[in-house]
Amino acid sequence: xxxxxxxxxxxxxxxxGHLCIGNYIGALKNWVELQDNYDNIFLVVDMHALTxxxxxAELRKRCLxxxxxxxxxxxxxxxxxxxxxxHVPQHAELMWVLNSVTYMGxxxxxxxxxxxxxxxxxxxxxxxxxxxxxxxxILLYQTNLVPVGADQKQHLELARDVAERFNNRYSETxxxxxxxxxxTGARIMSLQEPAKKMSKSDxxxxxxxxxxxxxxxxxxxxxxxxxxxxxxxxxxxxKPGLSNLVSMYSVLSGESFEEIEKRFSGxxxxxxxxxxxxxxxxxxxxxxxxxxxxxxxxxxLEEVLATGAQDAYTRARKTLSKVxxxxxxxxxxx
Ligand code: ATP
Ligand code: LTN
Numbered sequence: 001x002x003x004x005x006x007x008x009x010x011x012x013x014x015x016x017g018h019l020c021i022g023n024y025i026g027a028l029k030n031w032v033e034l035q036d037n038y039d040n041i042f043l044v045v046d047m048h049a050l051t052x053x054x055x056x057a058e059l060r061k062r063c064l065x066x067x068x069x070x071x072x073x074x075x076x077x078x079x080x081x082x083x084x085x086x087h088v089p090q091h092a093e094l095m096w097v098l099n100s101v102t103y104m105g106x107x108x109x110x111x112x113x114x115x116x117x118x119x120x121x122x123x124x125x126x127x128x129x130x131x132x133x134x135x136x137x138i139l140l141y142q143t144n145l146v147p148v149g150a151d152q153k154q155h156l157e158l159a160r161d162v163a164e165r166f167n168n169r170y171s172e173t174x175x176x177x178x179x180x181x182x183x184t185g186a187r188i189m190s191l192q193e194p195a196k197k198m199s200k201s202d203x204x205x206x207x208x209x210x211x212x213x214x215x216x217x218x219x220x221x222x223x224x225x226x227x228x229x230x231x232x233x234x235x236x237x238x239k240p241g242l243s244n245l246v247s248m249y250s251v252l253s254g255e256s257f258e259e260i261e262k263r264f265s266g267x268x269x270x271x272x273x274x275x276x277x278x279x280x281x282x283x284x285x286x287x288x289x290x291x292x293x294x295x296x297x298x299x300x301l302e303e304v305l306a307t308g309a310q311d312a313y314t315r316a317r318k319t320l321s322k323v324x325x326x327x328x329x330x331x332x333x334x
Contacts, residue, residue: 007144008175009034012043012085012137015062016052017201018210019069021280022188025251026149030182032074034147040080041141041312042070047085047092048133051126052116052201064301069211072291077304085137087309090316094136095129097323101165102132102158110154135159139166140316142175150186151197153179170326174319185251191225194240212288215281222277223270233264233272242269249276252283 011031013023031042044066049059067082075082085091107113107128117123138146138159146156156179163174188198190207198208209218228239235246235257249260249272264272294300325331 006037006039008041008141009038009145009147009180010041010043010138010141010143010177011147012045012048012134013066014045014049015059015066016049016054017199018205018208018212019066020198020200020211021209021248022149022198023200024073024211025185025188025248026151026182027147028070028073028075029251030147030180031070031080034145034180035075035079038145040075041083041143042075042080043083043085043137044070045085045134045137048130051124051130064298065295067301067305068291068294069287071294071304072287073211077307081308081311082304083308083312084305087305088140088312088316090140090313090320091133091136094140094316094320094323095133097327098132098136098139098162098166099129101169102129102135102162106158106161107131110158112151112155131155131158132162135162138177139163139174140319141312142319143177144175145180146177147180147182149188150181153181173322173326182251185247188248189240189244191221191244194226194244209280211284212291213284215285218280218284219274219277222273222280225273227269227273231268232261233267233269234261245273245276249279252279 009031011027013019013027019028031040034040044063046059046063063084067084070082071077110131113128113130116127134155135158138156139162146152146159148156156177160176163176167173167176190196190198190202191209192204192207200208200210202208206221206224209221213221222245225245226241227245228241230239230242233242233246235243235250237243246257246260249255250257253260255263264275321331
């Protein structure tokens with residue numbers, strides 16, 4: 001089957017903080033596993049990252065580092081188009097059109113907006129309209145499948161609603177995308193505060209396992225991870241700290257909860273944590289060594305991004321021209 005005949009899969013991550021095991025389990029790992037069956041676009045959404053404060057020089061470095069980490073995790077530029085969002089101006093252009101088919105009420109209900117705007121004196125408009133830009137990212141490429149963690153489900157529903165509304169108002173234009181949310185690991189929790197989600201921008205680095213953490217740091221963080229009272233290693237929703245570690249173990253080893261319970265029956269939390277740390281270190285070892293190789297060759301990264309931008313630009317232009325025609329804009333004479 002030619003690349004163009006496969007259904008389109010698209011996803012993206014904001015270049016903020018440190019890519020972490022939550023991002024890997026909830027998103028990146030699934031991108032890699034699904035990439036052979038789809039026509040793929042993976043974005044580094046630098047424009048979304050502007051909605052929270054950034055130091056320009058650090059943002060620039062982080063954007064390239066994220067591209068290298070995508071590839072190091074197994075995204076193959078020969079099979080997948082890797083795109084820096086700001087390299088394709090149609091994302092912002094389509095967003096503007098979609099702003100006019102999105103309601104204030106819908107955006108006010110987004111839990112990510114409520115969380116991120118909480119306790120802030122001046123909330124920027126970008127934070128509010130963030131899901132409209134995400135809808136534009138998805139709809140621009142006629143995406144069929146969007147693999148994300150559970151926290152993005154609501155944003156994806158909005159993208160579907162906006163697509164359907166546009167299609168109803170102006171006739172069939174956009175594919176209505178489906179989410180892909182993994183059964184286990186869709187919401188990896190913080191190591192120290194298991195009631196909240198692990199987030200790559202968390203100021204407390206003890207809450208996250210970063211993909212680039214050294215083996216020593218990983219061992220230390222897992223050893224210190226909050227577990228609940230008791231001694232039996234098992235998945236139990238009333239024990240969020242332990243269950244979070246069991247979920248991580250399950251996804252990374254491919255073993256079911258029952259198999260893990262059997263394997264650690266009669267053993268202590270400490271034994272389980274030691275094995276989990278070994279597992280995480282082994283999963284991340286090849287990722288880190290590939291990452292170091294890729295980062296040593298900046299020319300390669302630039303080439304991947306140039307190819308990605310070119311491919312994405314051509315596709316994005318096609319959708320945007322169609323949108324402009326449907327809404328009644330006059331086409332420029334070429
Ligand atoms: P930030 O703290 O910078 O807002 P984040 O860690 O929440 O970042 P995003 O850029 O919002 O990460 O998300 C990137 C992808 O990783 C999304 O698909 C998201 O659903 C997924 N993801 C984020 N955190 C987790 C988590 N704790 N468990 C599973 N998936 C996650
Ligand atoms: N909002 C997403 C990142 C994102 C995204 C996308 C995910 C931006 N555009 C398109 C999937 C498809 C987040 O994870 N915070």
